[in-house]
Amino acid sequence: MKGWALMDPVENALDDDDLDLVAALQRAPRAPLSLLAQALGVSASTVGRRLARLESHRLLRVIGQVDLSVSGEGTPWHVWVTAAPGRADDVARRLVALPEAAHVAVTAGQADVYCVVQPSRRSEAHDLLTRRVAALPGVHSTRTALVLRADTKSDSWRLPRLTADQHRLLAECAAQDGDAAPDGTDRPARLADDELRTLRLLAADGRMTAAQVSRELGIGQSTAYRVTQSLLQRELIRPRVEIEPGLLGYALEAVVALTVSPGGMEEAARTLARHPSARYVSTNAGPCSVVHQGVFRDEAGLAAFLTRDVADLPGVLSFDVSVVLRALRRHWLDREDGRLANAPGPADREGGTRGPGARGAGPAEANGTRTSGSGTHDDT
Numbered sequence: 001m002k003g004w005a006l007m008d009p010v011e012n013a014l015d016d017d018d019l020d021l022v023a024a025l026q027r028a029p030r031a032p033l034s035l036l037a038q039a040l041g042v043s044a045s046t047v048g049r050r051l052a053r054l055e056s057h058r059l060l061r062v063i064g065q066v067d068l069s070v071s072g073e074g075t076p077w078h079v080w081v082t083a084a085p086g087r088a089d090d091v092a093r094r095l096v097a098l099p100e101a102a103h104v105a106v107t108a109g110q111a112d113v114y115c116v117v118q119p120s121r122r123s124e125a126h127d128l129l130t131r132r133v134a135a136l137p138g139v140h141s142t143r144t145a146l147v148l149r150a151d152t153k154s155d156s157w158r159l160p161r162l163t164a165d166q167h168r169l170l171a172e173c174a175a176q177d178g179d180a181a182p183d184g185t186d187r188p189a190r191l192a193d194d195e196l197r198t199l200r201l202l203a204a205d206g207r208m209t210a211a212q213v214s215r216e217l218g219i220g221q222s223t224a225y226r227v228t229q230s231l232l233q234r235e236l237i238r239p240r241v242e243i244e245p246g247l248l249g250y251a252l253e254a255v256v257a258l259t260v261s262p263g264g265m266e267e268a269a270r271t272l273a274r275h276p277s278a279r280y281v282s283t284n285a286g287p288c289s290v291v292h293q294g295v296f297r298d299e300a301g302l303a304a305f306l307t308r309d310v311a312d313l314p315g316v317l318s319f320d321v322s323v324v325l326r327a328l329r330r331h332w333l334d335r336e337d338g339r340l341a342n343a344p345g346p347a348d349r350e351g352g353t354r355g356p357g358a359r360g361a362g363p364a365e366a367n368g369t370r371t372s373g374s375g376t377h378d379d380t
Contacts, residue, residue, distance in 0.1 A: 014059070014247050017042075021050055022060065022243060023161040027170040029062045029206050029239035030232075035173055039166045058339040059247060062206040064237040065155060065331070066199060070191065074119035076102065076147040078284065078291055079133060080111035080257075080322065087138030088112040094136045096328050100128055104329040107255065110320035111143070114255050145257075145286025152273035152281045154293075154331075155240035159248055160276065191236075194219060198227045199237055206239030242331065244338045245279070250295035252302055253324040256310070257288035264315015265289050271313060277305060288320070 014022070017040075024036050033051070037044040054060040068075070083091045088106050092113045095104045103116040117133065119125045134142050162170070191199070197217050201208050208216075210225035217224065231237050245253055260268045265283060269290045273281040277294035284291055296302045310316060327335050334341035 014054075018050065018054065019159060019248065020161055021047065021054075022241060022248065023159040024166070024170055025051075025060075025062060025241045026158050027162065027167060028174040029241055031170060031173045035169070039162075039169045058336075058342070060241065060243045061333070061340050062239055063204065063242055063331070063333070064199075064202040064206040065153075065240050066203055067236045067238075070199065070236055074121050074124060076116050076118040076282075077125065077129065078145045078147065078257075078282075078286070078288075079115045079117055079129070080143040081113040081115070081133075082140045082142070083112040084138050084140050091136060091138040092326075092328050094138070095133070096334060098128075098132065100124075101329060102332050103327075105255075105324045105327045107322040107324055110255075110257065110322040114322050114324070116147075143287055145284040145288055145291065147282045148285055149269075149283045150280070151269040151283060152278050154279040155238060157279045157295075194223065194227050195231060198224065199231055202228065202231065202237050202239075206237075240331075242333055242340060244327070244335065245295040246338060250297055252296040252298060253327075254294055254296070254302055255322040255324070256292040256294065256306070256319055257322070258290045258292065258310070258313075258319040259287070259317045260289045260313075261315040261317060262289075264313070268313045268315060272309075275305070275309060277301070 020040055021036065024031070024039050028035070031039075033044040033047050036051075037047045040047065051060075081091055081095075092104050092106050092115075095101050095113065095115050095117075098117065100117045100119055101115055102118050103114075105114050106112070107114045115133075117128060119128050129142070129144055133139070194217070198213050201213055201216055205212075208228075210228050211221055213219075213228055214221040214224040232239075258268065269281055269283045272278055272290065272292045275292075275294070277296055278292060279295055280291075280293040282291050283289065294302075294305065296305065306319070306321070310319060329335060
């Protein structure tokens, strides 16, 4: 069994052992330390110390992505903002203050700021897009596209480091949480109180155990286990790893908005969704028919993607590229110089939040009580 030397606490860079741990968590976000240790060939205590360090220094967090059927009926919109000269950072900060903003980044190229917003209800999209976003101080103009379908999401993106044997071992654990509900039930119109309270906890901490849920909510451990497994098996919440791509060796990030002929849209989206760079690919209604959010190790990787992979797609008429300069928010989690915002405490979890660690309540109530999280379309 090999050993790991812990990194300097003030060092942000991840070493090979960190990267292996991230890759394992992406495959099985809720895997116990003992299984992670077995897959990586180290001791459970070593895995625990390294994971604790990454979390305490706000480099990594496992959260839960809440399904749209729980969090509301609204679907996401891509928004590209042209800002007044020198106002891009200010506009981005103002967008972060919107509870509907799931993703906000300062960019170069097609737009000065790129964001994804998600109203809780379709009827709220008009006010959100035409007044609350377009009329922000410093905004010169906006372009918007409605997400019709997410062809791949960022929780499906994997760091390519593990062996086939490691994949198989971790897949067994992930499958236990993802198996279909035993009674065949689907997503309910209304969740029970214990389910909503448990869902909030899992949204903030995707690795929370049934024993921890039991203590937080003051319910029996068997009840906590049953509710937790039910939420996971019905995919009402999906655990995912949150970490900045730059820490994983992907220094360049770009949002590629493609105009594709109607007959080529489905094939283009499906092909791009399989590309190793794809963190989020969507089919849209608007000026661009397909959006590809991708991460690349360097400029050569982006050049190869545009000149070979995109160029080979049938039906592509044109594309625009927005290069991410600085991400301020992803999946409702604020970013500070590559670090994640502080995690909410139990008191914050009890109140309705728009997403894990978000500030302020969401704009609407779902199932009688507002929950934290995103939707089935959400990226980002």
